[in-house]
Every structure is written in C-alpha cells, then in structure tokens.
Amino acid sequence: MMYGYVWDTTTPLTFAISILPILGIGLMVTLKAAAVGFAIALVLGLVLALMRRSRIKAISWSVACFTEFVRDTPLLVQLFFLYYVLPDFGIVLPAFMTGALALGLQYSAYTSEVYRGGIDAVQRGQWEAATALNMSKLLTYRDVVIPQMIPRIVPALGNYLVSMLKETPVLSVVTVLDMLGLANMIGERTFDYLVPLSMVGLIFLPMTLICSAIIHTVEKALPKSGIPLR
Template sequence: MLFGYHWDTQHGELAFAISILPMLLRGLVVTIEASILGFFVAMVLGLVLAVLKGAKSKLVSWPAAFVTEFIRDTPLLVQLFFLYYVLPEYGIVLPAFMTGALALGIQYSAYTSEVYRAGIGAVDHGQHEASKALDLPPHRTFTHIILPQAVPRVVPALGNYLVSIMKDVPVLSVVTVLEMLNVSKIIGDQTFNYLTPLSMVGGLYLILTIIASAIVRYVDVNLPKRGIPLR
C-alpha cells in the first residue's frame, strides 16, 4: 500500500499491472509536465542565446558562446544538483519539480541555440538586404522576416530534443520528483516485482515518444514556410 493504492500481487501479473496503473499514470502526468516545461525553457533560452551569439559585438557574442559551451559540456546531473542544493544557500528556493524542469531547459538550451543559429543562417541573405531596402528596423526584420522562415527549417531538430528531454526526465528522481521511473522503482522496492512496473514504464514511454514524434511531424508539415505579413 502506497499513496492510497493497493497493489494486487496475489492474482497474477495482469491483476498486479492493473492495480499499479493509476500510480504510473500519475507519474506519466508529471513526466509530461516536466517535459513540456523543460522544452519551453529550452526553446526560449536557446533562442536568446542564438541571438546573442549572432551579435556583431564580441562583448556580447563571446560571453554567450562561453555560456553555451559551459552548459553543454557539464552534466545535467551536476546542473540539477547545483540548482537544487546550492541556490537555497543564496536564498533562492524552488520546488523540486520546478528545479528539475528548469535544469532540463537550461541543459537543452545549449543545443537548441545551435539549432536556431543554423536555421537563421540558412535564411537567404537577400532577405536581410530586402529588409534594409524597405527601411525596416532590425527587430522587425528579425521577428517578421528572418525568424518565421528559420523556425520551420528547424522544427524536426527541435522535435528530436523534445523526445530527448522526455527520456531525461527520470534524472529528476534524484531530487525526489515522482515521475514514472521513480514511481516504478518505489513499487518494485515494496513488492519485490520490478519486471512489471519497469516494463509498463517502457511501454508508456514508447507511446509517449510516438505521439510526440507524430505531433512534431504534423507541425513540420503544416507550419507556414514563409514570413508573416507585415502590417
């Protein structure tokens, strides 16, 4: 008995699987929430880093490049421990779930920044020249001309990182986040049956990644490939 659930281990594996399914589904919800929040942070922060690294001033681009390399070259687990254990010493205390999602977002922002930069660099240089000829301000050129053409090019790569973030969510169990794998481990510890819960987690992850991949393909096909109209 854990969290109000009774696990039936006396009437076969199917009955046991059915009895633990509600808890695993609760863990699945946590996994999805952490993945979505972490991916959102990675997309936003990655875009910021890409823009800063592309700045003409080295005083801006070099620090951004250093931060990107530092994030990419240090393990996710170290960053997670730093956010969870070190920041509270300076008065910054975040819930375990928020800390974990933030760590995922920061880690993957280093990778998404390179994806964004590649997409921005792939936009024809003539688009920049045409914007200058129309006397458009730089920020409007970027938001209305460059970015809407760059993002559709990088959707598949961003989608791959979404799936990768989902697979890294189990790391959050080290800071007590009850995602699917942590829940299955607790069930195994108390019932001495690890095969069934771990197999179910593997199946749920497979379904989750297939759905995520299908959504990414749909977005890739239906996202407009041209810039939005100027007004």
C-alpha cells in the first residue's frame, strides 16, 4: 500500500494495473522536473552563449572553461555535489529543486553551444546590415539574429529535451520520488521488481515518442528564413 492505493499481485497484469495510479504520481514529478530543468537550461544556456561571445577574454575564457567542465563531468556527480556539499556552505535546497537545478546546469552547457552555433550560422551580411542601420546590439539580436536562429536550433534543443526527460530517473538517488523512485519502493515492498520497472520503461517509450513528434511538427511549421518576433 502506498499513497492510499492497494496493489494486487495476483497476476502480473493485475499488478501492473493496480500500480499504474502510483506511477502516475511519479510521472507528474518526472514531467515537472524535466520542465523546470529545461527552462533553466534554455535561459542559462543563452546567457552563457552571449557571454562566450564577449570581447573580454577573461569572460569568454571563464565561460568556455565552465561549459567544458560541466559537459565533461557526470550528471550524478554534480547532483551529489549540489545535494550533499552545498549544505556545508549553508545552501540547502529541497530535493526536487536540487534535481531540477542539476539537470538545468548540466544541459545549459549543451544548449549554450546550440545557441552559439545558431548565432554563428546567421550570415555575416545580416550583421553588417544591422550595423549599417545603426542598430544597437539589443535590437540586432532581437530583430535580426534571434528570428533567424530559432528555426536552426529547434531540432537540437528538442533532442536535448528528450534526452533530459530520459535522465530524470537519476533524481531518485537524492530522494526525489519520480517514477523510478516509486517503482523501486514498490519492488522493495513486493519483492517483484520486474513489473514496476517494466512499467516505467513502457511509460517512458510513448512519452518520448510523443515529445519527438511534437518537436518534429514544430520544426516543420517554422519558416526556414526565420520567424518575426513582432
């Protein structure tokens, strides 16, 4: 029994059906963690990409070192650091926010490179035209660069969203009760891990397929020449 639900272990099918509502609770946690983490990755990745383009060498070099460090170290190590080490410095975060922050930091290093590639893909003539029109940097990015960049980076960002969604089960190691965490608890109490863990895999499969299909649809709908932001 968990969350007021009682599972039936008579047969594998009845067991699977009876634990489905419990796994649904974990699914909501999984989706929320992925959404918050991806939002952090999108915003922080853009900030890092712009800082990486800074003409001040100290800033661009520091950001380059940070992104390389984050990309080249395991997510699990970063997660343990945030959850177990930060409290030694007086920074205590809830398990869910720690997990979402770890996901966001890890993937911000990847999204920053996606943004940087998208910005670099804008033709040099577009930058020169903006300069000739005496446009400020803010206006250049807002009205010229970003509208042309978005269609180019949607596929890559979509891939990272799907990848992040599949990475969320790692949060169970810091007591975040997502689907995997709940499935493990059910397995511990029933001594049957096959059904709950198989259910988690079967839920993830259509979820990632639907996410990929949505991203593909958005990619096809966006005009290749760029989108107007006003």
